[in-house]
Structures are given as structure tokens and as C-alpha cells.
Amino acid sequence: MTDDTNYVPPKVWTWQKPNGGRFASTNRPVAGATHDKELPVGRHPLQLYSLGTPNGVKVTVMLEELLALGHGGAEYDAWLIRIGDGDQFGSGFVAINPNSKIPALLDRSGPTPIRVFESGAILMYLAEKFGALLPTAPAARAECLSWLFWQMGSAPYLGGGFGHFYAYAPTKIEYAIDRFAMETKRQLDVLDRRLAETEYLGGADYTIADIAVWPWYGALAKGLLYGAGEFLDVGEYRHVQRWTDAIAQRPAVRRGRMVNRLSGEPASQLHERHDASDFDTRTQDKLAAGEKAPPPA
Ligand SMILES: N[C@@H](CCC(=O)N[C@@H](CS)C(=O)NCC(=O)O)C(=O)O
Numbered sequence: 153m154t155d156d157t158n159y160v161p162p163k164v165w166t167w168q169k170p171n172g173g174r175f176a177s178t179n180r181p182v183a184g185a186t187h188d189k190e191l192p193v194g195r196h197p198l199q200l201y202s203l204g205t206p207n208g209v210k211v212t213v214m215l216e217e218l219l220a221l222g223h224g225g226a227e228y229d230a231w232l233i234r235i236g237d238g239d240q241f242g243s244g245f246v247a248i249n250p251n252s253k254i255p256a257l258l259d260r261s262g263p264t265p266i267r268v269f270e271s272g273a274i275l276m277y278l279a280e281k282f283g284a285l286l287p288t289a290p291a292a293r294a295e296c297l298s299w300l301f302w303q304m305g306s307a308p309y310l311g312g313g314f315g316h317f318y319a320y321a322p323t324k325i326e327y328a329i330d331r332f333a334m335e336t337k338r339q340l341d342v343l344d345r346r347l348a349e350t351e352y353l354g355g356a357d358y359t360i361a362d363i364a365v366w367p368w369y370g371a372l373a374k375g376l377l378y379g380a381g382e383f384l385d386v387g388e389y390r391h392v393q394r395w396t397d398a399i400a401q402r403p404a405v406r407r408g409r410m411v412n413r414l415s416g417e418p419a420s421q422l423h424e425r426h427d428a429s430d431f432d433t434r435t436q437d438k439l440a441a442g443e444k445a446p447p448p449a
Contacts, residue, residue, distance in 0.1 A: 189242030194229030213408030
């Protein structure tokens, strides 16, 4: 790599690996599978292949909300895809998501399995399949979908822009951090102004718009993303704070954020979810205690 201030782009870009940034070992300029690997399949109609990042949490919260609403058909197996190990480039995963990113869903409830990738598409698919958390009246539906797509378009500036250059890039580049900090604060202000007017993003009701936005901007507002709470002075967005706190208390959200989670308190990590009882019996603290317990006499 050259010194950032002296870099002159060549006529044709070529892949100089590794570039030293976090994810350098998995990032590539080409798509497609790198190795053959079938995906496991569990007993439930819905098979989720994911990881407990903000994009993954959107879907596990949605599934837990649907189950809490009584939609038994939303029972799911959540399998862990370790993106740091390159699981997203296995042939089975690429067949479900040609973009090689979590989350990816396979609906096996009908005669032919249906694949869905892109977290926003998965939320819409599930909302339409179960007739829940997406209003049907045209005005309310338009508002909900506007905020859902706002999240899909905005978060890459937060994650791929601000988060990458503030926390992960091998050098701190003032221009890049400044540009994306400004955009991130603007986005927080967009949300804050909206949430000053309405309880939830779509209006009076909690919808898939909140489910999409919360894992990103709720976590950011609590200082849980990129260690940037103080830098971005997130406490000033008080309507975002009110909304974030309310959503965090929902039982389905508490469960959904535990699924496929690989960091934090062991009691908050449920690496794979195959049954509702797993929340009580298979979190990392419980599994570790089971391993330490003496074998039954
Ligand atoms: N727009 C996609 C973004 C998904 C995404 O970026 N997933 C990340 C984790 S949060 C991923 O799988 N990264 C692996 C990689 O880039 O190789 C969505 O919302 O589903």
C-alpha cells in the first residue's frame, strides 16, 4: 500500500491483497463460491442462515415478533454463518444468496423452496406471508416502506462509510471520517425529527420499518456501534433515545438479538436456534455450565 497522501490511482485497478483493513481476508473483487459446502437443514418451515450483526438481527427479531403474535408457521431454525471464516462463500450459501452476505432465508413450507436474500426483502416477504407488521392501508403502507427503504439505502453510509473509516481502516483518514460522521449525524437527525412527530417510524404502530432501523440506529444511539457514542454525541437525539429504549424492552426483541450472536455476555449468546426452549437451555453460559457439570452417576 502507498502513503494515502501520495496515492495516484493507476490507469487500471488491480487487486493488491491484502490491503490491511479489517475483513481484508474475506473481501474479494469477484463473486461466486470459493468451496463446496452444503447447508444444514432443520425441521422447521423456515431456515435462516445468518449471524447476529445488525442486518441479521432484523430477521431474528421479525421471526420472534411473528411467533409472539401467534404465527406458528414462523417457526425457524437459525444456523450460524461465520463470515470471518468465509462461510458465506460456500456453494450452498451462494445458491441462496448470490451476493454472499448474511442474512439469507429459505422458506420450505411449500412444494418448492423459496429463497430470499437482502434483509429488507426478507422482512417484506415475512410481513406479507403472515399479514403482520406491514400496514395494508395505502398511506400507512407507503410510509412504512419508505422508512424501510430509507434504512436499506442509508445504513451503508453508516457501516461501510463511517464505521469502516472510524473503526476498521488501517489508517485514520480525516477526510473520510469527517465526511461520513457528518452524514451519520444527518441521518440521526432525520430519525430524531420523525420520532418527534410519531411514536414509531411508520406512525402510531410498530412495523417492519422499526425492525429494520433499530438494530443499526438504536445500537448507534446507545454507543454500541464502532465505540462512537461520544464522538457522535448520540445523547442529543432524544427522540431516537426514547424510541430505542421502548423497542429494546420488547420481549421478542430481547430474544431476537440473542440469536446467532457471537459476542457479549455468554448468557446473551444463542449461537443457533432450533427450538423456542433454546433461549432457556442453550445460551453459551448454560452450555459451558453443562460441560463443567460432572457426568450423571
Ligand atoms: N444489504 C444487505 C447487506 C448484508 C451485509 O452486508 N451482511 C454482512 C454482515 S452485516 C455480510 O454478510 N458480510 C460478509 C461479507 O461481506 O463477506 C442486507 O441488508 O441484507
